[in-house]
Amino acid sequence: MKKCNACLSVIDNEESLICSKCYQHYHESCIQSTFGSASLTDITNWMCPDCQPRNENADNTPIRPNLKSKQIRDENVNRRRGGTVVNVQPLTPITVVEVREIVKSEIKDLLKHLNDTIASFVNIELKSIKEDISQVKESMSFLNDKYESFKTDLTEKFNTLTELRKENSHLKSTVQDLSTRINSMEQQARANNVEIQSLPEHKGENLVSTVINLSKVISCDISENQIHHATRIAKRDTNSKRPKSIVVQFNSPRTRDTFLAASIMYNKANPNEKLNSNLLGIGGAKENVYVVEHLSPTNKYLHAAARKKAKELNYKFVWVRRGRIFMRKSETSDYKYIRDLETLDSLS
Missing domain, CATH: 1.20.5 (Single alpha-helices involved in coiled-coils or other helix-helix interfaces)
Incomplete structure (x- = not known):
């Protein structure tokens, strides 16, 4: 089936021209409508406009199909609307x-x-x-x-x-x-008690007799009936080499105070021969003996702290009166009542 290279429609029993160069088929009517009959003089060596040599005056006008004599029916060109054939208009620049x-x-x-x-x-x-x-x-x-x-x-x-x-x-x-x-x-x-410190210990000792003997040395008339109890107490520091202290309980605070006052007066009267073990008839090395108030554990700890503080601050006197602890820096200075550790720490 041959188609015109110009209008792309089928050539039906119609004379056609064949390009001697590209061998494409054309309707004569399509060639004549574009270039006229003058272009068909030599059919044997005829070349389509695309293959013909071009000069300076030649234009590039494409071959126009003869739309009056032939309708374009190709499916790639025709468009059907409502069953009618719509002719495609020729291309324009x-x-x-x-x-x-x-x-x-x-x-x-x-x-x-x-x-x-x-x-x-x-x-x-x-x-x-x-x-x-x-x-x-x-x-x-x-x-x-x-x-x-x-x-x-x-x-x-x-x-x-x-x-x-x-x-x-x-x-x-x-x-x-x-x-x-x-x-x-x-x-x-402990108001009726005194504590006797540093008195040497002996097996089978009679503490009541020892206390009565001590009272004779310090010139204090004490009878056995005025002594309720006498015993040694355990040491707080088990490593200490000092003898256990003796706690003596008298029948009244008045008797206790009399005994304490007599021991103090004796030591003041005999500064070179204060109370010692030899005066009490105890053999062995001479040991000083101290008679003091029997303090509660709290007051005893406070008294020891006060003595240590006195050495640090050069306080000359530290004493106990009726369970209360006092300190004085010199003979002319005022005394300090040590109520507790806070009071002790505030000293200067």
């Missing part, structure tokens, strides 16, 4: 204005497509960001709830701690007061 309009239209479509793509991409990313922000908000809300709960708990615990501090302060004050009262009661229970 495109102007610069039309090119601009086409370019503008393409750019407009490209920009629209680009905007739609960007908008779609931005919407997708924004959706992801919104989801992330929503999750962050949920996390922040959760953390805020936890913070508020923690803050409430902390406030409650702070209030509880404040109350506990107040209660602790009150308890400390109560304990201090009770300790003072207990110490006072313990010291009061």
Whole structure:
């Protein structure tokens, strides 16, 4: 089946021309309508306008099909609308204005497509960001709830701690007061007692007889009936080599005070021969003997601390009177009543 290379329609029993160079078929009517009959003078060596040599005056006018004598029926060219055949108009040159309009239209479509793509991409990313922000908000809300709960708990615990501090302060004050009262009661229970220190120990010793013998040395008339009890007490420092102290309980504080005063007066009257073991008839090496008040454990610890402090601060006198401890730096200075360790620490 032959087709005209000009109009692209089928050549049906119609004379046609064949290009001697490209061998394409053409309707004679299509050639004549474009170039006239002058172009068909030599049919044997005829060349189609596309293959003919061109000169400077030659134009590039394409071959026009003869639309009056023949309808275009090819399915690639014809368009059917409502069952009728619509003839395709011949191609015409495109102007610069039309090119601009086409370019503008393409750019407009490209920009629209680009905007739609960007908008779609931005919407997708924004959706992801919104989801992330929503999750962050949920996390922040959760953390805020936890913070508020923690803050409430902390406030409650702070209030509880404040109350506990107040209660602790009150308890400390109560304990201090009770300790003072207990110490006072313990010291009061020792109001009839004296403590004899550094007296050498002997197996089978009679402490009551020793006390009566001591009272004779210091010129204090004490009978056995005035002595309720006499015993040695355990040492606080088990490593100490000093003998155990003797606690003597008299029948009254008056008897105790008389015995203490007599021992003090004796030592003052005999500075070179103070109370010692030889005066009491105890053999062995000569050992000084001390008669002091029987202090409670708290007062005894405070008395030892006061003596140590006196050495550090050059205090000359430290003494005990009726269970109370006093210190004096010199003969002319005022005495200090040592109530507790805080009072001792405040000395200078």
